[in-house]
Amino acid sequence: MNKHKPQHELQHKQAFDEPLWWGLFSAGGVCFAVLLPAVILFIAVLLPLGLLPANALNYERASALLFSVPGFLFVGAVICLPLFHAAHRLRHGLFDISVGSDALNKKLMYGGAALLSVFALGLVIAGMLS
Amino acid sequence: MDKSSSHRLLPLKRNWWLKHRFFKLYMLREATVLPLVFFILCLLAGMVALLQGAESWQGWVDFMGSPIVLVLNLLALAASLFHAATFFVLFPRVMPLRIAGHSLPDQAIVAGQWAGVVAVALLFFWLLGRA
Amino acid sequence: MSTEQVNTNNTSTKHLSVKRYLPDNSAESYWQEYELPVDDSTSLLDALNHIKEQLDSTLSYRWSCRMAICGSCGVMVNGIPKLGCKTFLRDYEGDIRIEPLSHFPVQRDLVVDMAIFLEHLAAVKPYLIDDNPAKPYDPTAPETYQQSPEQLARYKQFANCINCGLCYSACPQFGLNPEFLGPAALTLAHRYNLDSRDHGKKQRMAELNRHEGVWSCTFVGFCSKVCPKNVDPAAAVNQGKVEAAKHTLIALFKG
Numbered sequence: 001m002n003k004h005k006p007q008h009e010l011q012h013k014q015a016f017d018e019p020l021w022w023g024l025f026s027a028g029g030v031c032f033a034v035l036l037p038a039v040i041l042f043i044a045v046l047l048p049l050g051l052l053p054a055n056a057l058n059y060e061r062a063s064a065l066l067f068s069v070p071g072f073l074f075v076g077a078v079i080c081l082p083l084f085h086a087a088h089r090l091r092h093g094l095f096d097i098s099v100g101s102d103a104l105n106k107k108l109m110y111g112g113a114a115l116l117s118v119f120a121l122g123l124v125i126a127g128m129l130s
Numbered sequence: 131m132d133k134s135s136s137h138r139l140l141p142l143k144r145n146w147w148l149k150h151r152f153f154k155l156y157m158l159r160e161a162t163v164l165p166l167v168f169f170i171l172c173l174l175a176g177m178v179a180l181l182q183g184a185e186s187w188q189g190w191v192d193f194m195g196s197p198i199v200l201v202l203n204l205l206a207l208a209a210s211l212f213h214a215a216t217f218f219v220l221f222p223r224v225m226p227l228r229i230a231g232h233s234l235p236d237q238a239i240v241a242g243q244w245a246g247v248v249a250v251a252l253l254f255f256w257l258l259g260r261a
Numbered sequence: 262m263s264t265e266q267v268n269t270n271n272t273s274t275k276h277l278s279v280k281r282y283l284p285d286n287s288a289e290s291y292w293q294e295y296e297l298p299v300d301d302s303t304s305l306l307d308a309l310n311h312i313k314e315q316l317d318s319t320l321s322y323r324w325s326c327r328m329a330i331c332g333s334c335g336v337m338v339n340g341i342p343k344l345g346c347k348t349f350l351r352d353y354e355g356d357i358r359i360e361p362l363s364h365f366p367v368q369r370d371l372v373v374d375m376a377i378f379l380e381h382l383a384a385v386k387p388y389l390i391d392d393n394p395a396k397p398y399d400p401t402a403p404e405t406y407q408q409s410p411e412q413l414a415r416y417k418q419f420a421n422c423i424n425c426g427l428c429y430s431a432c433p434q435f436g437l438n439p440e441f442l443g444p445a446a447l448t449l450a451h452r453y454n455l456d457s458r459d460h461g462k463k464q465r466m467a468e469l470n471r472h473e474g475v476w477s478c479t480f481v482g483f484c485s486k487v488c489p490k491n492v493d494p495a496a497a498v499n500q501g502k503v504e505a506a507k508h509t510l511i512a513l514f515k516g
Contacts, residue, residue: 034250035250046258047191048199057191059183126181141436223499
């Protein structure tokens, strides 16, 4: 048991980042569960099938809705937070099936979610400025 | 720890979750994020298209209507509902709510969350469903 | 099956496969088959005792109380961790496979080495710390430390743990990483953190808020399914995440 000692002390390190990832995961999970069913139904099913009124999401209406302050919040709740939710589950899922190292997976997953989030919010701001 | 006992311990193989129905459902729950990521990438493409102009927006709507994309997004819709069903029951266990010293029954909290899903759908109908 | 239907005259023969490991004879484990008479009241522990006394005295397993409180007769039954004394053979048809608890090193037959579980348990200090710091015990005027039924209700469910270790055998995260403190230890930490008499939360938080503390849990939830005392360790561990997050936020503002 002695050989575990130094390792044990090393592992006494506090996980100051984990509460942040878990908080984002939980918030994203709520958004995924409460908002996404309706969002997917209307935007990815009813819209392409032509089941929405013709002017419901035409170019002008969609631009006006998205490139606005509510649109910015919409992107935060429907893209950014669910991305962090997905990143957290993918990271732990990769650990579950013993793929890669957790330290690297963490950087890739949360880093990817952060980059795509900044990109998505940047698109809204670009649309508001144009 | 004597050698004979410690060397008997083997770490779980990567297919451990195939051994039991409960673990398969767990993995299915975790895998709901895969179609979610697909839908989010579609949505990001749509935002880029919207920024580019009316023509590419219409192109994106047509892309969303192609059979494979539509099927994958229907899968995402099913995944979001399965995620909701598994996520809502966890909430009262992680954060038991107490009002005036009495803990709220679990079923009430789960029902309240489903009411939220319906409310959001109605909001979308109000916003997009009318001519 | 309801208790009224239990019939001790209804005797039949059942087939039990037991995973044997006798390190003195062979480094490999093997399956051994036993046929034994059972009735509706025969528990798995009764069956093992019957084997030991009548059929094969070389079989090793742990047991003590026969009433689901000592927590020593845990084994895998068809791949699911169970207490032998709380499992009845009347509920099983066909093949019944008995193995030692998963995720622990096997010492002999159904006996596992639970040292790592006990280490994790000790690490979270599962006892009252400074339970009356304001008033040291005064023998001339002894005073009890009071707790209201409401304060008791906050942790009572989590206090029912009997340290049987079934939840560790059910937990894939412990199976993947034995350094993970695991369901029972984290639950007992939460149980004492919730106790109004306790003042040790800060010490326990240092253990809980590690990667191998609450943050290794992914809420698989199987621990709560197999718990013979309905403790719901998964809920306790995840309430521990909320507490660890609060603890981190407070530490952040205090610098």
